[in-house]
Structures are given as C-alpha cells and as structure tokens.
Amino acid sequence: MNKPPLTLFLAAPRGFCAGVDRAIKIVEIALEKWGAPVFVRHEIVHNRYVVDSLRDKGAVFVEDLDECPPDRPVIFSAHGVPKAVPAAAAARQMVFVDATCPLVSKVHIEAARHHEAGLQMIMIGHAGHPETVGTMGQLPEGAVLLVETADDVTTLEPHDPEKLAFITQTTLSVDDTAAVVAALKARFPAIVGPHKEDICYATTNRQEAVKAMAPDCDAILVVGAPNSSNSRRLVEVGAKAGCAYAQLVQRATDIDWRALDGIRSIGITAGASAPEVLIDEVVDAFRARYDVTVESVVTAEEHVEFKVPRILRERA
Incomplete structure (x- = not known):
C-alpha cells in the first residue's frame, strides 16, 4: 500500500541547549570521579528519558537535601536552588556541585545586585517552578514579588514604586513576557530592567x-x-x-x-x-x-x- x-x-x-548539556555532563563526570551513588537534588533537567538514563548509571534523584547521606556527593539541578540549600550542604560538610545553568546564575546575580542597591525585585515567572523558587530564594523571604501575567501587575503593592527592578524566568514565552514587561513599565515608569534579556x-x-x-x-x-x-x-x-x-x-x-x-x-x-x-x-x-x-x-x-x-x- x-x-x-x-x-x-x-x-x-x-x-x-548548552546549560542542559553541561548539567548532564556534570552528573556523568561526578559518577566517574566519585563512583555511584551520586545524589541529585531534583531532576537534573526536566526530561524522563535523561533522568532514567542517569539513574541507570548510578544517580539518585531526591527532592530534599535531607534525603542525601552526608558522605556522598550531591548535585544541584540546572534550574538553580535557593541560597539556603548550598548553605545547608556546607553546614553538613557535604561535597556538592552546582549544576545551575550559567544563564540562570546571571539572573541570580542581577537580583542580588538590585537588592543591594535598595531596589525591590519583581520576578516574572511561573509560581512553583524550580527556577522561580531558586531565583526568589536568592533574596530574603518576601523580598521578591512574583507576577505571571500582565493582569497580575495591576494588583502589585510595592514598598516604593520609584525603587523597583524586574527579572524573569529564563524559559518564558518571549511574546507573553513582553506584554508583562510593558504593563510593568506602564504602571512603574522608573522600574529598572535587565542589562540584557533574561530569557535565554x-x-x-x-x-x-x-x-x-x-x-x-x-x-x-x-x-x-x-x-x-x-x-x-x-x-x-x-x-x-x-x-x-x-x-x-x-x-x-x-x-x-x-x-x-x-x-x-x-x-x-x-x-x-x-x-x-x-x-x-x-x-x-x-x-x-x-x-x-x-x-x-x-x-x-x-x-x-x-x-x-x-x-x-x-x-x-
């Protein structure tokens, strides 16, 4: 027929992408260097095939640092983690490797810089997504306001509308994010944006x-x-x-x-x-x-x- x-x-x-390729290599090299098991906090990247392949090689995926024994290495996923996580690993004298994508780390650095300059941060991102959680966790609790849509901008209540900066999750829709940024700039003309686009x-x-x-x-x-x-x-x-x-x-x-x-x-x-x-x-x-x-x-x-x-x- x-x-x-x-x-x-x-x-x-x-x-x-380069960040995912790097994260997978980190787990593979860690297994070669230290042998199995190597623990990974959260899925190293969001793909079942990749995670299962690494699991077969000896990676153990967990959601909390408390699930990791102190005498085995732990890797933090490409999405990034709150500051408290590596601090807790260091306090337990664990060997840890940060596989956070460098482009996500760039956003973390931006957030910290703006916070130190006295600006309140607004993050455009998806609530509960590991990257959003990790980025917001770079600053003290409550220091970052989260918006997902342009409509969310209307309900924001910042401390000082003249002292704001925004960052974004790196994996958002370019067009949808542009609409949210436009709404932020319309309501808060003094808001400071990234030097370069956060979306990777x-x-x-x-x-x-x-x-x-x-x-x-x-x-x-x-x-x-x-x-x-x-x-x-x-x-x-x-x-x-x-x-x-x-x-x-x-x-x-x-x-x-x-x-x-x-x-x-x-x-x-x-x-x-x-x-x-x-x-x-x-x-x-x-x-x-x-x-x-x-x-x-x-x-x-x-x-x-x-x-x-x-x-x-x-x-x-």
Missing part, C-alpha cells in the same frame, strides 16, 4: 524556529516533558503562530495518530532538555506511516558551550 505524502519540517535549533538564547531561538514554520504546518509536535517550561511554551507559541494543532509528546508512543489523520505537513521541534534520540524516534515513526520529505527550518545557529565546575576538573 502506498504511503500518503508528508512534508516534515524539522526546526533548528531544537533540543539540548536557547528559549528565544527555539520559539523563533516554531514561529517560522507554524504557518506552513497542519500540525506541530514538541518533543519534551510536561514539567518542562520551555517545552510547554513552544506548544503555545506554535498555536499562537497559526498552527491549528500543536501538542507536546514525550516519546513517539505518545503521538495521537487519529488527531493527525489527513495532515500533509507537520513541524517537529523539541524543548531544551529533550535529547536528539527522542526526536529521531518521532521522525522514524512518521517515516513508518508516511512518504516523508524532510525540510529543515533553520533560524539560528548555536555555538555556546559552558565549562563544568572546577571541582570536577580537578584530579581526584
């Missing part, structure tokens, strides 16, 4: 690639985890950019083939914590059912690399 034709648009950039290059680049291919796609699939903020934003961006069907899938087995019945074009991308092997798996699933023509949609090239922490570069 002849397979129906399908144009498959493959977004570039897609998948792993990888998040921005992946969203731009989705925007570029969305008008040509009957459907878009984003390979990523449900708890991955940047992956979920890609789904939203695809829908807003004009694609009638945009969905998140963790693996090829999650594809809803009935919903895709009759499509002639599809866009495939992946969140920053999804490995290329999962993207290949999805593409192969389409090749099994369709006569696929692959077209790359390239909107940027990425050459960013981050070094692993010095403690892992030192000889045992």
Whole structure:
C-alpha cells in the first residue's frame, strides 16, 4: 500500500541547549570521579528519558537535601536552588556541585545586585517552578514579588514604586513576557530592567524556529516533558503562530495518530532538555506511516558551550 505524502519540517535549533548539556555532563563526570551513588537534588533537567538514563548509571534523584547521606556527593539541578540549600550542604560538610545553568546564575546575580542597591525585585515567572523558587530564594523571604501575567501587575503593592527592578524566568514565552514587561513599565515608569534579556538564547531561538514554520504546518509536535517550561511554551507559541494543532509528546508512543489523520505537513521541534534520540524516534515513526520529505527550518545557529565546575576538573 502506498504511503500518503508528508512534508516534515524539522526546526533548528531544537533540543539540548548548552546549560542542559553541561548539567548532564556534570552528573556523568561526578559518577566517574566519585563512583555511584551520586545524589541529585531534583531532576537534573526536566526530561524522563535523561533522568532514567542517569539513574541507570548510578544517580539518585531526591527532592530534599535531607534525603542525601552526608558522605556522598550531591548535585544541584540546572534550574538553580535557593541560597539556603548550598548553605545547608556546607553546614553538613557535604561535597556538592552546582549544576545551575550559567544563564540562570546571571539572573541570580542581577537580583542580588538590585537588592543591594535598595531596589525591590519583581520576578516574572511561573509560581512553583524550580527556577522561580531558586531565583526568589536568592533574596530574603518576601523580598521578591512574583507576577505571571500582565493582569497580575495591576494588583502589585510595592514598598516604593520609584525603587523597583524586574527579572524573569529564563524559559518564558518571549511574546507573553513582553506584554508583562510593558504593563510593568506602564504602571512603574522608573522600574529598572535587565542589562540584557533574561530569557535565554536557547528559549528565544527555539520559539523563533516554531514561529517560522507554524504557518506552513497542519500540525506541530514538541518533543519534551510536561514539567518542562520551555517545552510547554513552544506548544503555545506554535498555536499562537497559526498552527491549528500543536501538542507536546514525550516519546513517539505518545503521538495521537487519529488527531493527525489527513495532515500533509507537520513541524517537529523539541524543548531544551529533550535529547536528539527522542526526536529521531518521532521522525522514524512518521517515516513508518508516511512518504516523508524532510525540510529543515533553520533560524539560528548555536555555538555556546559552558565549562563544568572546577571541582570536577580537578584530579581526584
């Protein structure tokens, strides 16, 4: 039986970013240096395949430092942690490695600098997300006000409207965040913003690639985890950019083939914590059912690399 034709648009950039690549390397090098088990506070990155692969190598994932024995190394996830966490690890004389993405650390430094200058911080982010929790935890309790939407700006009650600064989670929708920033600037004209955009290059680049291919796609699939903020934003961006069907899938087995019945074009991308092997798996699933023509949609090239922490570069 002849397979129906399908144009498959493959977004570039897609998948792993430099911060995720570094975080995974940190766990792998730690296992080589100290042997198993190595403990990791929270999922190192938000992807089940990655976490399971590292677990198979000897990583133990926990949600609280109290679950870690004091005589084994502990790694803090790429999302960042409140200041109290490394302080507690140091107090217990634990060996710890901070895998916080350097671009998240940059936001932490900004927040501390503004706080020291006497400015009250406003964070644009998702309540409860590990990155938001970690960033707000860089400052004393209550020092950071959180907003998620432009509507939230109307209910803010700062100490002094003339002494404010804002920061953002690095994995937000670029367009949605711009609307919140506009609302902040309209209500608080004196508010100070970041020297450079807080939303990271990888998040921005992946969203731009989705925007570029969305008008040509009957459907878009984003390979990523449900708890991955940047992956979920890609789904939203695809829908807003004009694609009638945009969905998140963790693996090829999650594809809803009935919903895709009759499509002639599809866009495939992946969140920053999804490995290329999962993207290949999805593409192969389409090749099994369709006569696929692959077209790359390239909107940027990425050459960013981050070094692993010095403690892992030192000889045992």
